Amino acid sequence: MLDNLSSSLKDALKKLAGKTVVDRAAVDELVKDLQRALISADVNVKLVMELSKAVRTRSLDEQLPKGTNVREHVLRIVYQELVRLVWASTEVRLEPQTILMAGLQGSGKTTTTAKLARYFQKKGMKVAVICADTFRPGAYDQLNTLCTKIHVPCFGNPAEKDALKITREGLVALKDHELIIVDTQGRHALEADLIQEIIDLNIITKATHRWLVIDAALGQQASEQAKRFHEAIGIDGVIITKMDGTAKGGGAMSAVAETKSGIAFIGAGETIDDLERFDADGFISRMLGMGDLKALYEKATEAINAEDVDMNAMMKGKFTLRDMYKQLEALNKMGPLKQIMGMLPLGNMELPDGVYDVTSTKMLRYRIIMDSMTPKELDEPTLINSSRMSRIAHGSGAKPDEVRELLKYFKTMQRTLKGLRGAGAGGGKFNMQRLMKRFSGQQ
Amino acid sequence: MFGGLKERLQAARNRLSSSIGAVVATPVAEPVVPHLPPAAGTTEPEKTAAPGFVEKVKVLVLERELIVSDKNIAEALSELEMTLLESDVALPVTDAIIISVRKNLVGRHRKIGESVDAMVVSALKSALLEVLGKGFDLKEYINTHPRPVKILFTGVNGTGKTTSVAKIGSYLHKQGFSVVIGAGDTYRAGAIEQIAVHAERIGIKVIQHQEGADPSAVLFDTVQYAISHKIDVVLADTAGRFHTKSNLMNQLDKIKRVMKPDLVIYVDEAVAGNDAVIRAAEFDRTVGADAIVLTKADMDSRGGAAISIAHTIGKPLMFLGVGQSYDDIIPFDPAGVVDELLDGA
Numbered sequence A: 001m002l003d004n005l006s007s008s009l010k011d012a013l014k015k016l017a018g019k020t021v022v023d024r025a026a027v028d029e030l031v032k033d034l035q036r037a038l039i040s041a042d043v044n045v046k047l048v049m050e051l052s053k054a055v056r057t058r059s060l061d062e063q064l065p066k067g068t069n070v071r072e073h074v075l076r077i078v079y080q081e082l083v084r085l086v087w088a089s090t091e092v093r094l095e096p097q098t099i100l101m102a103g104l105q106g107s108g109k110t111t112t113t114a115k116l117a118r119y120f121q122k123k124g125m126k127v128a129v130i131c132a133d134t135f136r137p138g139a140y141d142q143l144n145t146l147c148t149k150i151h152v153p154c155f156g157n158p159a160e161k162d163a164l165k166i167t168r169e170g171l172v173a174l175k176d177h178e179l180i181i182v183d184t185q186g187r188h189a190l191e192a193d194l195i196q197e198i199i200d201l202n203i204i205t206k207a208t209h210r211w212l213v214i215d216a217a218l219g220q221q222a223s224e225q226a227k228r229f230h231e232a233i234g235i236d237g238v239i240i241t242k243m244d245g246t247a248k249g250g251g252a253m254s255a256v257a258e259t260k261s262g263i264a265f266i267g268a269g270e271t272i273d274d275l276e277r278f279d280a281d282g283f284i285s286r287m288l289g290m291g292d293l294k295a296l297y298e299k300a301t302e303a304i305n306a307e308d309v310d311m312n313a314m315m316k317g318k319f320t321l322r323d324m325y326k327q328l329e330a331l332n333k334m335g336p337l338k339q340i341m342g343m344l345p346l347g348n349m350e351l352p353d354g355v356y357d358v359t360s361t362k363m364l365r366y367r368i369i370m371d372s373m374t375p376k377e378l379d380e381p382t383l384i385n386s387s388r389m390s391r392i393a394h395g396s397g398a399k400p401d402e403v404r405e406l407l408k409y410f411k412t413m414q415r416t417l418k419g420l421r422g423a424g425a426g427g428g429k430f431n432m433q434r435l436m437k438r439f440s441g442q443q
Numbered sequence B: 001m002f003g004g005l006k007e008r009l010q011a012a013r014n015r016l017s018s019s020i021g022a023v024v025a026t027p028v029a030e031p032v033v034p035h036l037p038p039a040a041g042t043t044e045p046e047k048t049a050a051p052g053f054v055e056k057v058k059v060l061v062l063e064r065e066l067i068v069s070d071k072n073i074a075e076a077l078s079e080l081e082m083t084l085l086e087s088d089v090a091l092p093v094t095d096a097i098i099i100s101v102r103k104n105l106v107g108r109h110r111k112i113g114e115s116v117d118a119m120v121v122s123a124l125k126s127a128l129l130e131v132l133g134k135g136f137d138l139k140e141y142i143n144t145h146p147r148p149v150k151i152l153f154t155g156v157n158g159t160g161k162t163t164s165v166a167k168i169g170s171y172l173h174k175q176g177f178s179v180v181i182g183a184g185d186t187y188r189a190g191a192i193e194q195i196a197v198h199a200e201r202i203g204i205k206v207i208q209h210q211e212g213a214d215p216s217a218v219l220f221d222t223v224q225y226a227i228s229h230k231i232d233v234v235l236a237d238t239a240g241r242f243h244t245k246s247n248l249m250n251q252l253d254k255i256k257r258v259m260k261p262d263l264v265i266y267v268d269e270a271v272a273g274n275d276a277v278i279r280a281a282e283f284d285r286t287v288g289a290d291a292i293v294l295t296k297a298d299m300d301s302r303g304g305a306a307i308s309i310a311h312t313i314g315k316p317l318m319f320l321g322v323g324q325s326y327d328d329i330i331p332f333d334p335a336g337v338v339d340e341l342l343d344g345a
């Protein structure tokens, strides 16, 4: 169903692609599809209506920037409006602090408490947790088991019924720890006693942060629930859990709007390391089902790191055919080109279907050709004269022209990298988009 | 639950009634055409005597047929659509309900004597009943099946499976059935302790292995225990899992093969949004589901998930969870809910 939705959004965008004049009907159609996509992702219905109104007005009123087509224009507005909603970043500082966890029953507070303990511990902080959930059977065992595995002290007492008392004692017992996370029992907006309890917990812990843990699948209730928690303790960050399922986390977006806070972390799995900092690009792309530049970048970097490409050498200008071979291999590992393209924002490139095949075939051809080169040639490509070229062509079953083409491609790559170095671009992320364009024969 | 939905449906219903009512209020000036005499052999039994002039006028004014058009109700329907969406009825399900209500109303010949409200109510009612189907009477099921009746609980993480097992255990216990619980979640930290504490509190035997043990083995032992002790019902808890994780779904499959449950109960929460339909459909497709338990209905939820899930997998709702105490569970009665949603003018 969601696939249909995002493809209908894509279709609506496609209709705008060739246009240079904003077409009211096409914009309306797109806005309608956008509404459906966001509602399916559980964003608050009223919020969706406001947002889509803004997108419509801006798309029709704002001047088309030079050199952009209508699709790019509208897509940029959609993206900007969405980013605005989740924009507020929740800064996570590595300094002494107390974090109070809050949320509905079963949202993932306890699991996330342990994940956060792990996160800060890895950053070198001295972390401890308090189990202030005196209600749920097994709550202490659960948190204690998780924390024992990572050697983080867990203060609690399953026999005690008073959450405030335990917390007070815990704060004293753990006073030589830099960062304390207080796990609390689940509660919801209509449970007045429990809302009072968390107000009291907030007071006695003097919590630095009060983070609201939201299940990615939470629906239209998110706004009202978040509102009540916010009134009670002033939520200053949201954590979305269970993003490893199929839910899109729109409820968390509503919660962010309601609390005027930001999304601090994303939980995407049951194990203790399944916690990531929030990334607006990835989140929005996933929500709309429309590609994810960030994910591509990370995947690319990861694949390349795995292959031990010597980024330093490359940046110094020592970029050999061997390095390029590794890059091609890395790209190959990332899956079919088509899938990689899907992760790029639709903005700047949309290639006819046939191109993907040609280009991934070409990648494969290049590798086969390089397999016929000697180690010396791979390290010193300048050695390759015309006689070596015909030997390589013969050995790999290619035409000499293909070998020439490969060498030409290599030179452009080398130049690109030099350019990168000249521009002082660090981090070792080579220009994926340009690389893609080159593969697709656009440049 | 359903309180919010009720209020909103009421508004939508009023709106629909008034759109149709407005058509009645501004009748098109039509020439008075005499009734055609019925064709030979089709004489209506009630109308034996030829109607006099006064009768004829009465028929024309009061029983003139009125056709509801798409345009009449477009705005009201889009309001109903918003209502359903804001109540967490998933988008595709909302679409289906709107289509059904529209089909029921548009083109219908309404006699002026018929109340507009009644007409709208019956359209909405039949749309909702169609979606919710029949309930599921667990007591009745147990009474009519060979013992032990083995019930397996499944669902995604944190929806309330373990708590529901305890609540249903307590419910059946009070109804005079003997019950044993199988601690089939051997994965999540603290899961065995959790179910063991519940079971002890409600006075039900629990069969458990170590953390990390094979859940199929635990549940197999539970069934064996029930057989040898002539226990009426086996309630099997399992670890939460996402439908996207094939290894975990395969594990459920194995559990099913080993313990051969009579009923597979899918547990989800009333506050879940659109994902409710996706995961329910996946669970139903892969491990099957005979009935649904919907938890956390006390969270001021508008009950849309009930409608979404029931519509998507077409399985009956068995219980609603309405809190964290053992008594916070109520057998679900669709007709009652729909009546309640739409009662009162």
Ligand SMILES: Nc1nc2c(ncn2[C@@H]2O[C@H](COP(=O)(O)OP(=O)(O)OP(=O)(O)O)[C@@H](O)[C@H]2O)c(=O)[nH]1
Pocket: A103, A104, A105, A106, A107, A108, A109, A110, A111, A112, A133, A136, A139, A184, A185, A186, A187, A241, A242, A243, A244, A245, A267, A268, A269, A270, A274, B157, B158, B188, B240, B242
């Ligand atoms: N797949 C997945 N499961 C998660 C994630 N976060 C939490 N869970 C699971 O969700 C379930 C509930 O998590 P808990 O941490 O117990 O939730 P809680 O908010 O502490 O629950 P209460 O204390 O009862 O209110 C458990 O099965 C967790 O393993 C996540 O990011 N991904």
Ligand SMILES: Nc1nc2c(ncn2[C@@H]2O[C@H](COP(=O)(O)OP(=O)(O)OP(=O)(O)O)[C@@H](O)[C@H]2O)c(=O)[nH]1
Pocket: A105, A106, A136, A186, A188, B155, B156, B157, B158, B159, B160, B161, B162, B163, B164, B185, B188, B191, B238, B239, B240, B241, B295, B296, B297, B298, B299, B320, B321, B322, B323, B324, B328
């Ligand atoms: N308010 C409310 N809370 C509920 C209800 N049912 C369960 N809960 C709470 O929701 C939380 C999670 O319930 P569990 O029974 O542990 O959920 P589960 O599906 O077994 O979770 P995992 O085994 O971790 O996947 C607990 O805090 C329960 O007390 C309900 O009907 N209403």
Ligand SMILES: [Mg+2]
Pocket: A109, A110, A111, A133, A136, A139, A183, A184, A185, A186
């Ligand atoms: Mg907890």
Ligand SMILES: [Mg+2]
Pocket: B161, B162, B163, B185, B191, B237, B238, B239, B240
């Ligand atoms: Mg459980």
